[in-house]
Amino acid sequence: MPLNRPLIVVLLLVLLAALALVKRGGREAELREGRILLGTLVEIQVPRGDRAARDAVTAAFAEMARIEALMSPHRPDSDVARLSAAEESLEVAPDTAEVFALGLDVAARSAGAFDLTLGRLKALWDLEGDNPRVPDDAEIAAALEGIGPGALRLDGRWVSKARPDLAVDLGGIAKGYAIDRAIAVLAGAGIEQASVNAGGDLRLLGSRGARPWRIGIRHPRSAEELLATLELSGRAVVTSGDYERFFEVDGRRYHHIFDPRSGYPASACQSVTLVADSAMLADALATAVFVLGPEKGLALLTEFPGVEALIVAADGATHATPGLAELKR
Template sequence: MLLVSILRKKQSTELKPFSAGIEIKYTRLLMGTVVEITLGGDNEQVIKDAAAAGFDEIARLEKLLSHYQDTSDVSMINKFGWEKPVKVSQETMDVIDASERVSEMTNGAFDITMGVLGRVWHFTKDDKGEFIPPSEDDVKKLLPLVDYRRIIIDRDSSTVKFAKDGMRINLGGIAKGYIVAKAVDAIKKKGVKSGIVHAGGDMFVFQEDGNAPRKIGIQHPRKKDRVIGTVEIANGAVSTSGDYERFFIKNSIRYHHIINTKTGFPAVGTQAVTIVANDGMIADAISTAVFIMGTEDGMKFIEDLPEVEGLIIDANGNITVSSGLKGRLSLISEIVF
């Protein structure tokens, strides 16, 4: 979660002054989280129509990409992909294709086939299971099914198939960033030129060139409703992966939803990662990958990527910032973890 505050109502509006006229915030419950669309302009009806278009696009794409939706492309792949090629939408193909590229870049730290581990790990009521850690034996039985290289993609026919029976995918580490960016595209088509779309840990800021950047709060991973600092964003995506959103504690151990694809257990050594990039989908996937990679390897990876910056908070609360982000980041002088 990125902004300092988030409204807990299913749908609401908030009107406040804006440099170009007015700024209106709309909220709606989608993708298992509160989605905020904040838009600026001088015509309230245009803003309202644009927000509706953004929410409609989010709802449409959620129906394609969520494994919680029984008829989604992802659910169809998981049900039938082991026996035959499954026809999917261009949007689903684009996300899976990008997922494979990030998997290759990160040597498998990011891998959508970790979805099979959802059979033994449960972090929300929608997962329909107990909030208890599985046995090592149960996890080890599933690890041979975690391998992005065993996804068979036919781009010409827009089909996806698994090379091995029992495989499953989960686009949770990349789809939300993609959907948020697509919502921005839908909003822009309605004539709105400035705003923020915010969904859980993913955000996209957009405005006309020359406007002052927005200051975006980065949430404290251990103190709800507090921030560790702010980052200035004029145009682009901000994605945060943290161990504090979906987790349970058992025997004083925190078990969270960001799974190390090599061990099958929650990644250790990191509390949160924030990535700033031009592409929302890539920012989302990289924040997940870097969380798993850890501070040393993760920061080296960030520094090697063009137009990508990041911040990593390790298990002890130490903060490491990429070279290109330091001039845009303001940290609170005394941060207590």
């Protein structure tokens, strides 16, 4: 056959290259980028598609990854892991000290409903791990021994433990702090409008175009339904719910928000949504109120001006701070 072989080969390669290049291009009016961080999907939205916005979003993710590296209990070189392993006291990074300062304040004011020393208890239940289980009473009692708001002391950047075996856990607050840091990086880069959403816990920067952001609050017993829609600009919204992470044994549901007093999942609420100026504060308070229940929780919140809450109690009744109605759409 009179075929020009080199020509055929070249043509074939060109054809393959062309096929590989098919489907390119695309345009974006709004940036919406996601990354798996802090054990959840973190999404940053910026209503700009330019290079500077893209760089700011990348920097914000890098900042959140830095916070995760400091505060993840699963990384042996994190402040949290080193502190848990430490005998007495340890100097931590300025970021970690800031989180401890607010965390210990909320822990003290909530009379220990919010607690930073649940590391051993959480490891016992292993809810985030592959083999969650219900521990027996003796194990729980041992894990609760010596914990509480007084078990840790912060002095400048030094954190000291009352007992060598205390294991620190910033699970109820580190995510909020990381969100705050991401917003700070975005604002520092000149971004005026943005949202940072870490698995349903979020903070806003500015408004969304000419109108406020509309934030839907999920109904704790129906994923399709909304409890409310809030209109907000530049605030943080954090929801703690018993439906987020749980496992079931013999028809009983064990979720991830523990009551430090009993060592079992807190049972007074189905979900608590907190609106505050910082995601870290909203994160810590959402956990505290969830453990305290609606009445005591609302009483605690009177100490924090500007903080609003929407609570679904265990019986399904909703409770709210007086100022929440103004935020509803």
